[in-house]
Amino acid sequence: MGVSDDTDVTRLPRAELRRIQDERVREVVKYAYENVEFYERALDDAGVHPDDVTGVDDLTLLPFTTKEDFRDNYPTGMFAVEMEDVIRIHASSGTTGKPKIVGYTRDDLDVWREVMMRGFRGAGLTAADTLQNAYSYGLFTGGFGFHDGATELGMTVVPTGGGNTQRQVEMLADLGSDAICLTPSYALYLAEVAEDMGYDPADLPLSTVLYGAEPCTEPMRTEIERRFDATAVENYGLSEIIGPGVAVECLEQTGMHIWEDHFYPEVINPETGKRVAEGEEGELVLTTLTKQALPVLRYRTGDLTTLDYGTCDCGRTVVRMDSVTGRADDLLIVRGVNFYPSEVESVVLEFEEVAPYYRIDLRREGTLDRLDLTVELTDDFDGSRAELEGRIRKRLSNVLSFTPDGVELVAPGSIERTKVGKVQRVYDHR
Known part of the structure; x- marks a missing residue:
């Protein structure tokens, strides 16, 4: 050449x-x-x-x-x-x-x-x-x-x-x-x-x-x-x-x-x-x-x-x-709102109180979609879970114009780990 x-x-x-x-x-x-x-x-x-x-x-x-x-x-x-x-x-x-x-x-x-x-x-x-x-x-x-x-x-x-x-x-x-x-x-x-x-x-x-x-x-x-x-x-x-x-x-x-x-x-x-x-x-x-x-x-x-x-x-x-x-x-459409899982992750992980482990569960209740977000806390978290959940909800709503139906903060190590290879973060049960 x-x-x-x-x-x-x-x-x-x-x-x-x-x-x-x-x-x-x-x-x-x-x-x-x-x-x-x-x-x-x-x-x-x-x-x-x-x-x-x-x-x-x-x-x-x-x-x-x-x-x-x-x-x-x-x-x-x-x-x-x-x-x-x-x-x-x-x-x-x-x-x-x-x-x-x-x-x-x-x-x-x-x-x-x-x-x-x-x-x-x-x-x-x-x-x-x-x-x-x-x-x-x-x-x-x-x-x-x-x-x-x-x-x-x-x-x-x-x-x-x-x-x-x-x-x-x-x-x-x-x-x-x-x-x-x-x-x-x-x-x-x-x-x-x-x-x-x-x-x-x-x-x-x-x-x-x-x-x-x-x-x-x-x-x-x-x-x-x-x-x-x-x-x-x-x-x-x-x-x-x-x-x-x-x-x-x-x-x-x-x-x-x-x-x-x-x-x-x-x-x-x-x-x-x-x-x-x-x-x-x-x-x-x-x-x-x-x-x-x-x-x-x-x-x-x-x-x-x-x-x-x-x-x-x-x-x-x-x-x-x-x-x-x-x-x-991988575009997700929930109740008419379009977003990517990585967008949710980027917003959630702005909070120093949470660890980089999360999962999104999508379900259909009747004719409506439901999205539940589960996020792990850091080892040293000692604050109010309800207060932190509220701040995460508000931040997601402001950035993505979307609020999950449920936000659950769980103890470190609660979310299933992959022992090798790629991890699944989105579970679409619909």
């Missing part, structure tokens, strides 16, 4: 980065059209030929790719190469139907290791550090993604995998791990187990907590950093694009750098499909620019975020995405 091996693409002037992106967009659209029957049909149906796409500005000519397209072409109908060229298979969880099968060529794995290594470096980690990998190994992309990237950097990897939390704590203490990667909910659970075992999480040797795979509000990040006395760095990715490594924070913690030379981002209005103005919130859409086994054009992630094209204080010029505020398909 005309960029030397020793050039840091993440710090190029935006115009030079755009030249690389335009070239790669032309190549990937042509490649997908010629090698994936699904894309040949989709572009033909849209009246678009690859020659019509001269750069990123022309991506709007193309139709979107959705998770339903992956399921309709299950298992390998979206692949652009023969299986003999695929050396790794991963898959999404498939909790709502058939899993999305994703494949990697040898070059794809090289790209994955590269973008993961960028993320580790941005988080201040080096080959001298030890990473404890608490993501599950297997079809889920998290375990192998972090493992291979850390190995490429030269880090020592402790592949503890998911679960077995007491052993996780022992390994952290005994091996002196500098960093750990895991979901934010599991990070907080790990701190609780450490305390139950007689450890002060803040005394563990961790300097960096790399979290991702589920939404995390700023109060949750603050709690993770406080409990472990470490820097918490957010990661973003999804199996259909590559896995973890699509975007990651640097130590400035002002948004996750998207590696734009490999993944081109757009933000659209989820209802109209049109691009929104710079800095406006919408649904993130991603196009892979260098994938071989599974090129993906304009994939609707369902994740709501904003993009910041300003140069980061770290010197990187690649765009930064904000933390995901919700999912376009």
Whole structure:
């Protein structure tokens, strides 16, 4: 692409980065059209030929790719190469139907290791550090993604995998791990187990907590950093694009750098499909620019975020995405009011008297919806529950124009914990 091996693409002037992106967009659209029957049909149906796409500005000519397209072409109908060229298979969880099968060529794995290594470096980690990998190994992309990237950097990897939390704590203490990667909910659970075992999480040797795979509000990040006395760095990715490594924070913690030379981002209005103005919130859409086994054009992630094209204080010029505020398909409608669970969480966790654990229960009573909110108190709370419940109700009403039917404050540890992986916060009984 005309960029030397020793050039840091993440710090190029935006115009030079755009030249690389335009070239790669032309190549990937042509490649997908010629090698994936699904894309040949989709572009033909849209009246678009690859020659019509001269750069990123022309991506709007193309139709979107959705998770339903992956399921309709299950298992390998979206692949652009023969299986003999695929050396790794991963898959999404498939909790709502058939899993999305994703494949990697040898070059794809090289790209994955590269973008993961960028993320580790941005988080201040080096080959001298030890990473404890608490993501599950297997079809889920998290375990192998972090493992291979850390190995490429030269880090020592402790592949503890998911679960077995007491052993996780022992390994952290005994091996002196500098960093750990895991979901934010599991990070907080790990701190609780450490305390139950007689450890002060803040005394563990961790300097960096790399979290991702589920939404995390700023109060949750603050709690993770406080409990472990470490820097918490957010990661973003999804199996259909590559896995973890699509975007990651640097130590400035002002948004996750998207590696734009490999993944081109757009933000659209989820209802109209049109691009929104710079800095406006919408649904993130991603196009892979260098994938071989599974090129993906304009994939609707369902994740709501904003993009910041300003140069980061770290010197990187690649765009930064904000933390995901919700999912376009997770919108809750209760008595005609639209909101996302993360909005409720952000408001509730403004109160220092509560811990970052909550659950929302939705029920239908007759023809009306009912929403009950349960929130845990902090260990040192000694005030009036009724008074605090009233303040939470009032704050929610002021910010969201919505008041829960019930707000219950419960003792620490009352809400069910997940021992590994992602936590369910919304229970829709309707």
